[in-house]
Amino acid sequence: MSADIDTLPGYTSGNGTGHIVRWLAGFALRGGSLLAFAALLVFFSVAAPFFFTLGNIGNVLGQSAILGVLAIGLTIVIIGGGANVVKGGIDLSLAANLGLSAAVYATLVSAGYGDGVAIAGALLTGSLIGLVNAIAIVVFGIVPLLATLAVMNVVAGLELVLTQNTVVSASSDFLSLLSAYGPFDIPVLAYVLVIFTGIAAAIIQFTPLGLRLYAVGAFPEAARAAGLPVKRMVAGSYVASGFCGGVAGILSVSYLSGSTTGAGEMLLPVVVTALLSVVFSRRLVPTIGGTLLSTLLVGFLTNGFQLLNISSTLVSGIQGILILLVVAATSLQRGKGAA
């Protein structure tokens, strides 16, 4: 737990050079990441004039919607379970959840059910997966990393059973509405991402519930002593994450005009995005706003590379380097090596 407590900079008592190194690392991360993001936007805008247009920015927002919603789910789990990558909160089943929820939605629609039933089906599927995770972790006490890994495999298997590993195409009024363009010729999905982020941020950052979730994740002992229902809060974070998986599933069906195979490939980008989110917060903790920024960073990188005609395979390499930098800097900043 000590590592978790150390995540709050300024609370640690360091001495001499160690303290300075930590402070510098923290400052470089916080200021540097925003500066780097801004520099990136400026660079792409100059190099590819089309980059900084309303239409393109809207497209990037829309293209980031699925990843963003999933990453917000994971962020909630990380907030509630603590940011320790090994022992803390993590939900590896999110990408598979997206796949199964999308498959449920597409199968229901193609079986002739209405949008209402399909939406309920997808959201219920997602939340149920979250509930299974919650039970495995809170009731049976399995480490989240392993529990959600196991659930991920079960869910991916269920998707295969349901779809026979084929593409299930689906079209409905609601799906067409989601995949259409809204005001200012910006994709509806872009509005969905902004509104979804807004609601999640309002709950997590500005309500007592959200504050308690941070307390439970960062100081579980203190939270328990203060009378907070730690187990229920942690369980709730996994159900919320599962719900996000269901929402992302619906968005994915609208984006791809059906459910397709290969949802599992989303896992790594989701984890990367949620982990990156800490560099966009003042106290280097995961936040919903930070997650939106890191989602957009990945989205703008991919988009800018495409506009500059640079191979998009480089994006994954850059993501890897970013993760290394973040982990290295947060480790330094926690003072592991220096103290």
Add this chain to the structure above:
Amino acid sequence: MSENRDSGPAIGRRNLLKAGLAAGATIAVANAGLLGGAGSAAAAEEEIPSLKGKRIAISATGTDHHFDLTAYNAQIDEVKKLGGEPIAVDAQRNDTKLVSQLQTLIAQRPDALVQLLGTLTVVDPWLKRAKDAKIPVFTIDVGTPNSLNNTTSDNWRIGSDLALQLVSDIGGAGNIVVFNGFYGVVPCAIRYDQLKAVIKYYPDVKIIEPELRDVIPNTVQDAFSQITAILNKYPEKGSIKAIWSAWDIPQLGATQALVAAGRTEISTYGVDGSPEVLQLVRDPNSPAAGNAAQQPEEIGRTAIRNVARYLAGQKLPRETYVPALIANKKNIEEVTKTLRLG
């Protein structure tokens, strides 16, 4: 086929094609070999209009397979050769990425967009959007009303010729195992439907149910384990006569599984002419018995030439068929020579 014969004097590459035609005539299955359609690949001597100053968007579903990679690179090279600027993106077989890239490409307003393969229901809404945005849309192996011209092998001929080769090899009777995981991809669906159409008239040929689902990625390993499992279910020699797949990467895994299990009496059939599979067809002891070899380089080049022709105001046929060759144990040498793989 008719155009190849009727049009002017042949040079270079076309002579090779004619060699392929001669080779094709000698093989067991009637009509196999050089396939051509009404709008067969145009002659090389024709003047191709320049693409100078034109930005041509090239969207590939993936490049992890010999066919895709060769067709993709051939398109990029041809755009450059004709003086245009290619904007090429590869979705690495990730549908979400494919759609994002298409969306951005449409927003970039290129002078033309060429889509290489893809699941129809996934790409079609976006091809329609491109068309609605007044971007001329071309496709390779994607049959859709939203594309001005589709360059493809004649998949009806590929499907029926490969099926006829299979049926003739197994003597018109026996159980066959079928990989049918990509019925949503139009060329695969056509080839599968043609297989069904052929075996309809051979009542003793039976497809083992349930059909197998080939997957991407890990296609080879997956096909290997699926075939190993089904061989255990049908342990008697002769209980399975052949294995069919709509492309040839599952064929690769299936062939390896047959060799590993010592069941080389079973023959495998596939489509695309991937070099590693043609190598197996060449090996007299390998169960790989037939492969419809497409000409991905020619297909990619032809698609871009069609773009150039269209932008120069010429009329295009709805479909442009590029000949494919059915390779078997007897004609494999000629086929590889024709494909310049030898």
